Amino acid sequence: MSEPIILFLLLTMKYFNLEVEITSVNADNLDKQNCSFKLSWQDSRRLSATLKYPTKLIENYARWQNAYHNYYTQNSRGKVIDEGDIPAPEIDWLAKLNEEQKTLVTEFNEWLRDKNLYDIREEIKNATNKPNSHWIDIFLSCNSEELARLPWEAWEISGSFGASGKIRISRTPTNILEKPVQPIRRKARILTIIGDDNCLNFQADREAVKSLSQMTNIQFIGWQPGVNIDELKNQIWQAIADSNGWDILFFAGHSDETNLTGGQFSIAPGVFVSINQLENPLKIAIKNGLQAAIFNSCQGISIAESLISLGLTQVVVMRELIHNKVAHEFIINFTQSLAAHKDIHEALLDTCRIFCQTEKSLTYPSAYLIPSLFRRPNSELFKIEPFGFKQWLKSYLPTTKEAIVLLSFLIIAWQLPMQQFLLDWRIFVQAIYRQLTGQNLTNKTPPVLLVEIDNESIRKAKITDTTIMDRGYLAKLVEEISQSEAKIIGIDYLLDRFNGGESDRLLATALQTAVKKQKWIVFAKYEYGVNSEFASLNWSLEGDMTVLGDGRYLTTIDFSGSNDLTFASMLALVYQLNNDNKYNDLLLPNLESKNDLFNQLSDYLEPKKVVKNEKLFSPAARLNLLTILSYWLRQMWLHPIVDFSISYDQVYDSIPAWQILESNNSLIRDKIKEQVVIIAPGGYENAGVKFGEDNIEHPPIAFRDEKLTGGKIHAYLLHHFLTNRLVVPIPDLWMILMAAFLGKSVILILNDCTDYPQKHNRWVVVFAVGNLGYLMVSLQVYISGAILLPILSPSAIFWIYFLLNKRMRSHGLCHGYTD
Structure with missing residues (x-):
């Protein structure tokens, strides 16, 4: 997406940060606990409210969770159980789950409809009524596990689920350590890790990801019978840290939450690796442009929080156990939305809406409550950009400042007096060169x-x-x-x-x-x-x-x-x-x-x-x-x-x-x-x-x-x-356009170089030498080929483009952002 378009979206899109915390903690008396809500938004305005701790809601959640686990007792991507279809249980867990789901969602929204939250709800709803508003994003953070597990995505701020119009909720960790790296413009690259498939069939996951192969570059890696575990680990480590970089890390398999190691996932039978173990290759991958991760596996909250803290901008996980067939259905619909060039959050919402449909809700009850997007506040959402000539051409559209500079130069170069002025000085320099080199x-x-x-x-x-x-x-x-x-x-x-x-x-x-x-x-x-x-x-x-x-x-x-x-x-x-x-x-x-x-x-x-x-x-x-x-x-x-x-x-x-x-x-x-x-x-x-x-x-x-x-x-x-x-003079106007094209090309190439900020001074030297080379070639071509190539105007426009890009990077505004 071009910088002017993204600038427009950033200016018209409103986002809120919502912090929900437990206060007045008293372990002996839950009724004395409160929940504090703090809403802040772009202009630094704030609203706050306090609700009573939802003891009944937490109990409802536990009953729903029990019914959910019992219904999806086999073929989950958490604990390994023998393969088979969803059995017909002695207890009608389907009816039980539907009942508990309705109770949970109703009780949850009743709690959030408390009059104390009126101002917060109204502020969010009013944002959707403003003209030219895009999505209204709510970045939610919770300081307790029981609050974080609640189905916040089902909050009916302005109606039933899926009817909230432009409102969407994503989660964010309370503590984020590393700074994110800006995304790199390129044909999207996906690294797909397939875990232990002894008890589960991941072929549907493979096919769903492969469906994106025409618009992305995809690499599969995973366990195969007979593969040495240490060798497999080394392959995964090296693949993640590939110098070409990735945009999405996709995992299908078993995973689980851990308190100290940032979550873990299975790469082979009985073999788990933690996020902490992968910290170094993941940091390299993030430096090389890794933006998003999708874990189509169970209980991924700690995995998501760890990855966001490391520097990823968005992670899709399942907060609970997920049945293998539900996981298949999820990834098929999710990749279809990605293939339609929707961003990762829209793709997630599309998939959840499908799970809400009558037929799907009967087959996969409560499935829409499980997926969550963890995201850094106000980060650019990943989407698979169309890749082809039109997109290539679109990437060369100037930013606002580039357009102002380019237009100014073109207007100046259009004036005949200015052309004569530049021509005089150009020939004067040529006369000096001719004399110094003895080419009379x-x-x-x-x-x-x-x-x-x-x-x-x-x-x-x-x-x-x-x-x-x-x-x-x-x-x-x-x-x-x-x-x-x-x-x-x-x-x-x-x-x-x-x-x-x-x-x-x-x-x-x-x-x-x-x-x-x-x-x-x-x-x-x-x-x-x-x-x-x-x-x-x-x-x-x-x-x-x-x-x-x-x-x-x-x-x-x-x-x-x-x-x-x-x-x-x-x-x-x-x-x-x-x-x-x-x-x-x-x-x-x-x-x-x-x-x-x-x-x-x-x-x-x-x-x-x-x-x-x-x-x-x-x-x-x-x-x-x-x-x-x-x-x-x-x-x-x-x-x-x-x-x-x-x-x-x-x-x-x-x-x-x-x-x-x-x-x-x-x-x-x-x-x-x-x-x-x-x-x-x-x-x-x-x-x-x-x-x-x-x-x-x-x-x-x-x-x-x-x-x-x-x-x-x-x-x-x-x-x-x-x-x-x-002597035939090449017009300054033409060379300014060529220099702008070259400058933009260099910017796009450098923005794909993850080590560019560290090697900025080296690139300055390279371009300075290149500019000097152009100067010498221009002077000699004038004598040998009778062609006058402008020097000042194209050199100036190239360096201005380059320096504007440097300033944008220093403000974290490259790759889709503009100041």
Whole structure:
């Protein structure tokens, strides 16, 4: 049962502790003895009452007991008598027993209907009328043997037996020594000990227990003719103390009460073992999860009290002698109720109700008065939980606190700003790891040369208005770069407006001159493309300059049309075609061309099946369906990111524009042939489509260059396309759910480990080492496999689950309880 459900039951279920004691003891005058009743319940309220000692009731009990023993004189599971059916006695003991039973129950309830007990009875009955109330449990303890033997389960608090609705009575010893061990979630395990069957047939007991085999694990052990007694004892000792543990200990055979040894039961002809003798293996069994014991044998009060004192939470016994056939009938009906997944107390009540039915009451008179459940107050009753996929799934339902923590983490992880924050720090840690392990990229020449028009270049060129960059200055840069061996020139400036001035005409001329020198020109565009007065798309290309998430996310490739390519991906396409020997017959830009250049490239590549099969670029460069669907949820699941853990000097060379114009290319001549040249703003104040938009105000923590600009982002994007460095981030949301599942799995496993509390610190070390291992694997997988695994959020959720479980165990609230 999941923790929230059990919490609800505990909150709605009321229980009472009822202590019944003999006071004013006077052995010479029984009439002067009194019985004290003390009722207490969950809110520490108390009621008390005093009744006269029921001398007449005790005498009635003795007469009933005599009739009961005489009727069931043969085949009891106490003293061994020859086998046979219930004989036809000379005295009609059946009639006698029925008469004495009626007298006993009537006198018992008359005594308990005394006016002095009115407040106690009313308090108990009123509890059944409250909404959402479950069972009303009464935990009864008596300080004298004669009171304990009375049939308290037959107390008609709100009607006849079986009509008390939600009230049920269980017994508890007056002194409980050991603390109980919380139950373990697992497929129920039953150890069945079959005693001496020389005079009794226990086959019905075997079959009844076997009927539970599909939903439990069962082991039988017991005496066989010819078995050495010492060897049998050793087998029983070892079986009880099995490290796999048990949930129920079932015994069928002879048993008896003893004053000093906690009761005893027979394991072989003439051989009895006491509970005291089994104390050590029983303590081990309790530590390994033993919750309940069922003794389908005679006179088990001292056995039950001893087992509860040792740490068991519930024990079913027979308070009197029990005939073999009654025992058979009892265990058959009892196991049927257990098989219906009823708890052990409900199963006991069901069986007693069956004995109350007319047919059964005639065959087995008074049998319903014999069974009793001894139970620790407010302990969780054992029941055979359904075992299968649904139950396995149900066990993973979070507790109240786990649900609060998990929901909080999921809500936080859903927020894009928080995702960006975690992403920044994750890549920063990755950059440190990359540097410490020396796993930097080995390419000697960065694929990009950034020619940046910075503040110094503007000052030297005496440009006064940078709202629209001086087209004449751009013309000078194009002319200078055209004289080098650079094949590709990217212009990260919008040229969608042609003013017709001298500087505009100079730029148009410079661009045409570059094309005549077989240079590829790629323009950045925003809403509108390059103005045709500057350049024709018949001999130039353009791509969208938009960046995602302040440059943190990759702008992906779509080859369905030129309008869908980004600035960086268009540059990457041209670079790939110009640097692969397979495309030696590639057409070159031609000022005389009448057709769109990108369409010409598409026609050229179509027969080669290159673009559509994505042979030029990694498949990760194209959006997958899951990522597209996540956009509808305002998420970016599995959307590739820009890897700022790579040092900028491995991605691009940068040079101020003024140095290009003044150095006669001496600074770049050696490398420029292998590079894509991008002319871009270099961080001046009002660069961008909107004022200052080109300058990223809050760059990623891992980026170590002076300023992050749009041009540098395009350089990173181009680098990633050319090197197939497309890092796919696993969403924090997913990993939080996986960590919660792992944490819950660990909790369930540890809760099955009986030595977990003693080895808690050892497990902390194990998980800390495991967490460190996950950290190292995550860092290396990022570099080797281009997959980003979140570290902080899944680690935090795992440890919170683990620590919540530790706190629950320290309060005794695991395995079905929650605080």
